[in-house]
Amino acid sequence: MEYEEQKQLMIDQLMKKGKTKSKFYFSDLAKILDMKPREAKKVVNKLVEEGILEFWSSGSTSMYGLKGQGKQTAAEHEE
Amino acid sequence: MAKHKTPLLDQLESGPWPSFVSDMKQEAEARAKNVNNVEYQIPVDVVEDLLGVLELSFDDGTTHWKHGGIVGVFGYGGGVIGRYCDQPEKFPGVAHFHTIRVAQPSGKFYKTEFLRQLCDLWDFRGSGLTNMHGSTGDIIWLGTTTPQIEEIFYELTHNLNQDLGGSGSNLRTPADCIGQARCEYACYDTQDLCYQLTLDYQDELHRPAFPYKFKFKFDGCPNGCVASIARADMSFIGTWKDEIRIDQDAVGGYVSGDLKPNAGAHSGRDWGAFNIEKEVINLCPTECMRYENGKLEINNRECTRCMHCINVMPRALRPGVQTGCSILVGAKAPILDGAQMGSLLVPFVEVNKESGYEEVKAVIEAIWDYWMEEGKNRERLGELMKRRGFQSLLEAVGIDPIPQHVSEPRHNPYIFWKEDEVEGGWERDVTEYRKHHQR
Ligand code: HEM
Ligand code: HEM
Ligand code: SF4
Ligand code: SF4
Numbered sequence: 004m005e006y007e008e009q010k011q012l013m014i015d016q017l018m019k020k021g022k023t024k025s026k027f028y029f030s031d032l033a034k035i036l037d038m039k040p041r042e043a044k045k046v047v048n049k050l051v052e053e054g055i056l057e058f059w060s061s062g063s064t065s066m067y068g069l070k071g072q073g074k075q076t077a078a079e080h081e082e
Numbered sequence: 083m084a085k086h087k088t089p090l091l092d093q094l095e096s097g098p099w100p101s102f103v104s105d106m107k108q109e110a111e112a113r114a115k116n117v118n119n120v121e122y123q124i125p126v127d128v129v130e131d132l133l134g135v136l137e138l139s140f141d142d143g144t145t146h147w148k149h150g151g152i153v154g155v156f157g158y159g160g161g162v163i164g165r166y167c168d169q170p171e172k173f174p175g176v177a178h179f180h181t182i183r184v185a186q187p188s189g190k191f192y193k194t195e196f197l198r199q200l201c202d203l204w205d206f207r208g209s210g211l212t213n214m215h216g217s218t219g220d221i222i223w224l225g226t227t228t229p230q231i232e233e234i235f236y237e238l239t240h241n242l243n244q245d246l247g248g249s250g251s252n253l254r255t256p257a258d259c260i261g262q263a264r265c266e267y268a269c270y271d272t273q274d275l276c277y278q279l280t281l282d283y284q285d286e287l288h289r290p291a292f293p294y295k296f297k298f299k300f301d302g303c304p305n306g307c308v309a310s311i312a313r314a315d316m317s318f319i320g321t322w323k324d325e326i327r328i329d330q331d332a333v334g335g336y337v338s339g340d341l342k343p344n345a346g347a348h349s350g351r352d353w354g355a356f357n358i359e360k361e362v363i364n365l366c367p368t369e370c371m372r373y374e375n376g377k378l379e380i381n382n383r384e385c386t387r388c389m390h391c392i393n394v395m396p397r398a399l400r401p402g403v404q405t406g407c408s409i410l411v412g413a414k415a416p417i418l419d420g421a422q423m424g425s426l427l428v429p430f431v432e433v434n435k436e437s438g439y440e441e442v443k444a445v446i447e448a449i450w451d452y453w454m455e456e457g458k459n460r461e462r463l464g465e466l467m468k469r470r471g472f473q474s475l476l477e478a479v480g481i482d483p484i485p486q487h488v489s490e491p492r493h494n495p496y497i498f499w500k501e502d503e504v505e506g507g508w509e510r511d512v513t514e515y516r517k518h519h520q521r
Contacts, residue, residue, distance in 0.1 A: 028459045029251065029291045040454035044291040051289070052157065058250075058290065061150035062163040062181070064460055065250030065290035068152075 161246030268302030269320030
């Protein structure tokens with residue numbers, strides 16, 4: 004799959020799931036891309052660089068969300 | 083006059099120990115006075131409000147910090163930990179109170195100039211409160227506001243030539259002992275290995291894609307000054323393959339009392355004359371030492387490299403010359419399932435600068451592949467090892483089982499044969515079998 008397709012796939016999938024969730028584990032993203040973690044990471048890094056995705060961190064765990072969708076301070080268990 | 087009354091915190095200052103409450107009050111006062119005319123970029127009374135919110139928590143028995151957030155510097159998924167107060171009207175100074183992790187210098191070598199630069203930047207753009215150092219080893223800056231973060235990052239990386247540390251599901255800031263810079267026990271150059279891997283694994287440090295946190299720590303010898311065996315998902319502990327070097331004359335020096343045991347470290351009290359039988363030979367955990375007719379002998383095959391004899395008689399005994407490190411995996415602190423010490427994975431590997439540490443990196447990357455594919459969200463390597471068994475880890479990294487992987491028979495892992503490793507497999511001809519064996 005080309006990067007542009009992967010990007011669209013990611014946006015579509017996260018928007019769809021976005022009704023109930025705004026934060027996702029890296030493994031969820033790798034599953035959406037259907038890639039091994041190391042390969043998926045390259046695509047995810049690019050999506051962050053482009054400002055499509057953004058990081059969320061509790062300090063101990065990191066998650067990802069579509070930029071602007073996440074609540075600034077919500078805790079992991081709050082959704 | 084303090085901004086908030088803090089009777090419960092004040093009580094903490096009454097004990098015999100130094101108190102963080104006193105430290106905070108001192109900083110609050112220094113900020114209020116501002117003798118250096120710092121143009122504070124965050125509220126001047128941040129520390130007073132911090133004392134206030136802590137007193138409130140002591141009083142009502144609940145936390146007033148919200149957990150986590152989206153703050154960070156662009157492109158980094160770690161290093162900044164968002165913290166917000168849930169009583170911002172009462173304590174506006176700590177409405178935002180984000181933590182910043184800064185990579186500590188290898189072996190924690192500082193120049194006073196660098197310490198001063200760190201503190202000046204933090205007084206200017208943060209609360210002035212630091213934690214030197216956090217449990218992972220990094221420099222912790224406690225409390226700043228969102229708009230300051232990119233500014234701090236810019237100054238840190240451009241003027242102080244230092245990077246943020248790791249947080250979240252990242253490789254955490256690697257930590258090492260002082261090693262060959264100062265310590266004659268060091269079996270490899272901990273600082274060089276720590277620094278090199280930090281550079282090589284920038285992506286893992288700053289862009290989270292692991293199931294959870296991952297820590298490396300580097301001890302130059304089994305004395306374990308950074309306690310890697312208890313605190314790191316992967317511990318690199320210096321060791322040697324050959325024999326402990328013995329200087330028999332110096333052994334005699336300890337026996338006669340000319341040399342002080344433990345380099346005089348226990349001289350605060352009179353322990354009586356040094357007794358080599360009692361203090362060394364009988365304390366060797368594997369009972370592999372003997373002192374007869376003025377000669378010390380060690381059965382090196384049985385020695386577990388515990389360092390005890392060497393620590394007691396450093397002038398007489400030294401680690402061998404064929405040095406390298408052991409790699410242990412899976413240690414963690416007690417969040418789920420209790421604390422866990424590292425398990426031995428590689429008894430000995432050369433720590434080879436010339437090859438760019440290829441041998442070590444091959445093990446690391448195989449472990450990451452295994453954990454990233456098999457690990458559940460928020461599962462540490464040590465927990466995955468327990469869930470899937472040590473054998474699955476060995477298979478993933480392509481290491482053959484050896485007796486050192488078993489700490490004692492029946493206690494930890496059974497290594498099972500697989501069908502293709504056994505001649506004839508699991509199938510057998512039952513009729514043929516019954517010809518020779520009655521039911
Ligand atoms: C190739 C031959 C054998 C194999 C593969 C084998 C395998 C095993 C295994 C896997 C166990 C369970 C160990 C545990 O979970 O603690 C066991 C237990 C035991 N085996 Fe064998 N065994 C073999 C031959 C024998 C023979 C020839 C005897 C005695 C004549 C024997 C006596 C026992 C006894 C008494 C136990 C129970 C030990 C205990 O539970 O504490 N085994 N064996
Ligand atoms: C004077 C003779 C013997 C003494 C004093 C003796 C003593 C012991 C002791 C103290 C244990 C350990 C029990 C435990 O784990 O709590 C044991 C286990 C055992 N003994 Fe003996 N034993 C004797 C003879 C034999 C003989 C003749 C056999 C077999 C032909 C035998 C087979 C076993 C087996 C299979 C176990 C279990 C091993 C295990 O599962 O760890 N013993 N014996
Ligand atoms: S771990 Fe060993 S080599 Fe490192 S500083 Fe401590 S005693 Fe020295
Ligand atoms: S290092 Fe420890 S195990 Fe080895 S000989 Fe000395 S005391 Fe014994």
